[in-house]
Amino acid sequence: MIVAKRKPFKEIKESVSGANKILILGCGTCVAVCLAGGEKEVAILASQLRMALQLENQNVHIDELTIERQCDREFIEQINTSVNVDDYDLILSTACAAGVQLLSDVFDHKVVVPGLNTTFIGVAEGPGVWTERCRACSDCVLADTGGICPVTICAKGLLNGPCGGARNGKCEVDPEKDCAWVLIYNRLEKLGRLDKMKKIHAPKRYSVQEHPATIIHEAYKHRYTV
Amino acid sequence: MGQSFEEALTSGKFLIVTSLDPPKGTDLEGIAGVIGKLKGVVNALGVYDNPRALMYMSPWAICRLVIEQGVEPIMHVTCRDRNRLALQSDLLAAASIGIKNILCVSGDHVMFGDHVDAKPVHDIDSVHLLSAAKALSEGNDMAGNPLKGSPAFCLGATANPEANPLEPQLIKVDKKIQVGASFLITQPVFNMDNLKRFVDHVKESKVKVIAGIDLLVPEEVPKYRDGSYPGLFVPENLLEEIAGADIEKCVNVAGDLIKQIKSANLCDGIHISAPGHEEKIPDILKAGGL
Numbered sequence: 001m002i003v004a005k006r007k008p009f010k011e012i013k014e015s016v017s018g019a020n021k022i023l024i025l026g027c028g029t030c031v032a033v034c035l036a037g038g039e040k041e042v043a044i045l046a047s048q049l050r051m052a053l054q055l056e057n058q059n060v061h062i063d064e065l066t067i068e069r070q071c072d073r074e075f076i077e078q079i080n081t082s083v084n085v086d087d088y089d090l091i092l093s094t095a096c097a098a099g100v101q102l103l104s105d106v107f108d109h110k111v112v113v114p115g116l117n118t119t120f121i122g123v124a125e126g127p128g129v130w131t132e133r134c135r136a137c138s139d140c141v142l143a144d145t146g147g148i149c150p151v152t153i154c155a156k157g158l159l160n161g162p163c164g165g166a167r168n169g170k171c172e173v174d175p176e177k178d179c180a181w182v183l184i185y186n187r188l189e190k191l192g193r194l195d196k197m198k199k200i201h202a203p204k205r206y207s208v209q210e211h212p213a214t215i216i217h218e219a220y221k222h223r224y225t226v
Numbered sequence: 227m228g229q230s231f232e233e234a235l236t237s238g239k240f241l242i243v244t245s246l247d248p249p250k251g252t253d254l255e256g257i258a259g260v261i262g263k264l265k266g267v268v269n270a271l272g273v274y275d276n277p278r279a280l281m282y283m284s285p286w287a288i289c290r291l292v293i294e295q296g297v298e299p300i301m302h303v304t305c306r307d308r309n310r311l312a313l314q315s316d317l318l319a320a321a322s323i324g325i326k327n328i329l330c331v332s333g334d335h336v337m338f339g340d341h342v343d344a345k346p347v348h349d350i351d352s353v354h355l356l357s358a359a360k361a362l363s364e365g366n367d368m369a370g371n372p373l374k375g376s377p378a379f380c381l382g383a384t385a386n387p388e389a390n391p392l393e394p395q396l397i398k399v400d401k402k403i404q405v406g407a408s409f410l411i412t413q414p415v416f417n418m419d420n421l422k423r424f425v426d427h428v429k430e431s432k433v434k435v436i437a438g439i440d441l442l443v444p445e446e447v448p449k450y451r452d453g454s455y456p457g458l459f460v461p462e463n464l465l466e467e468i469a470g471a472d473i474e475k476c477v478n479v480a481g482d483l484i485k486q487i488k489s490a491n492l493c494d495g496i497h498i499s500a501p502g503h504e505e506k507i508p509d510i511l512k513a514g515g516l
């Protein structure tokens with residue numbers, strides 16, 4: 001899932017300044033799971049903004065709405081069944097930044113600003129804790145690294161083993177974090193696959209990382225080609 | 227210049243090398259003086275490449291100064307600050323001004339340095355850099371394009387015998403040897419059993435092991451302890467010994483380590499690191515019986 005965290009309140013408040021009618025639009029998927037931009041977080045942000053603006057005697061009307069997904073046109077287009085987007089001068093989106101952009105494409109006559117900082121692709125480790133697991137490098141090496149990503153977990157993204165800095169199995173950069181290559185070594189040893197670690201990995205092919213990337217599924221290609 | 231570093235490596239002679247931080251700024255006077263003092267004392271003089279991610283002058287310029295003063299340089303090259311294009315360009319540039327010995331390193335993380343917001347590059351790792359340098363020596367760039375004129379490098383790598391666990395280090399070091407490292411300069415060593423385990427592992431290969439010796443000084447003890455020097459793992463008893471010591475005592479501690487290495491006949495040489503105290507290097511060697 002995509003993990004995000006809320007922007008500092010001051011920054012959000014500045015980004016909505018000047019608007020008299022604001023729609024705070026939450027997203028019910030990843031950012032709801034990571035407690036950053038779902039229905040509850042939208043309600044909290046709305047109350048905070050209302051209070052802060054009232055204290056400054058600003059007469060700003062704020063509405064709240066959360067849709068299932070902001071990264072999909074079908075869901076965004078349904079917004080108009082609940083609210084009239086044209087009633088608002090600004091939409092504050094608490095989706096991930098991909099959702100914010102699609103929203104801005106669909107309503108390209110509206111000001112759309114983000115309420116979150118999109119941070120990583122990760123997993124839920126336990127209640128309230130998420131960790132980064134993938135940098136979407138488009139050339140996955142997990143088959144050789146015991147299912148542990150060196151591109152993401154190693155602070156230097158090293159592909160052929162550890163640097164000389166790991167201290168008692170912890171990364172030189174942060175004693176709280178495990179050294180990716182010690183984790184990989186232990187996992188591969190457990191799996192009886194240490195030969196995988198002995199293989200020399202060629203440098204990463206950045207050419208396969210298209211930016212901005214597009215994927216068109218085989219079955220749909222005919223729709224998009226002339 | 228007599229015997230080259232590469233020849234000395236294979237001669238069986240016990241080698242003495244050290245490395246210097248380049249200046250921060252354009253003033254070369256200080257470093258020129260240090261190089262002058264080390265001439266005739268060391269077999270080769272390394273020049274660090276933005277060590278601990280602190281921004282200094284590029285090492286090739288200082289390596290050139292080292293050559294002009296009649297000493298053979300070892301240029302450290304880190305993968306942290308340049309992508310594969312820039313690294314290969316710099317290797318060619320280095321070769322063109324007479325630099326032969328290249329030490330390929332990953333590089334300490336950016337967060338240790340003085341430009342913490344810099345982007346850590348790490349486009350390729352130290353294993354890739356060694357193979358790139360090797361490819362250049364063989365007349366091709368990393369992409370396989372032919373070169374017009376190719377360098378003749380003597381390639382080195384680093385390793386940490388004090389790493390815990392050691393096994394992942396050993397796997398990496400095997401790769402470095404496999405792709406062309408002919409010498410290894412280790413991180414500072416303190417425990418001879420650890421060094422022996424390491425040397426036993428690599429002794430099947432022809433690689434030469436130059437053991438790291440650090441001049442530990444009392445003012446840095448808190449930093450040794452808290453991990454401010456990545457890859458430097460000083461045992462607690464030594465930290466306590468150093469904490470209240472004067473510089474002579476510190477020199478003797480480093481000298482003792484050299485004696486232990488020599489008497490156990492573990493390595494092909496030593497690399498002394500004494501940043502800011504380079505003038506003490508002859509004393510350290512003397513204390514080590516060299």
Ligand code: SF4
Binds near residue numbers: 136137138
């Ligand atoms: S190698 Fe790492 S960053 Fe690349 S796709 Fe696999 S998990 Fe993601």
Ligand code: SF4
Binds near residue numbers: 158163170182
């Ligand atoms: S200590 Fe381990 S995780 Fe950290 S940078 Fe070095 S190899 Fe990567």
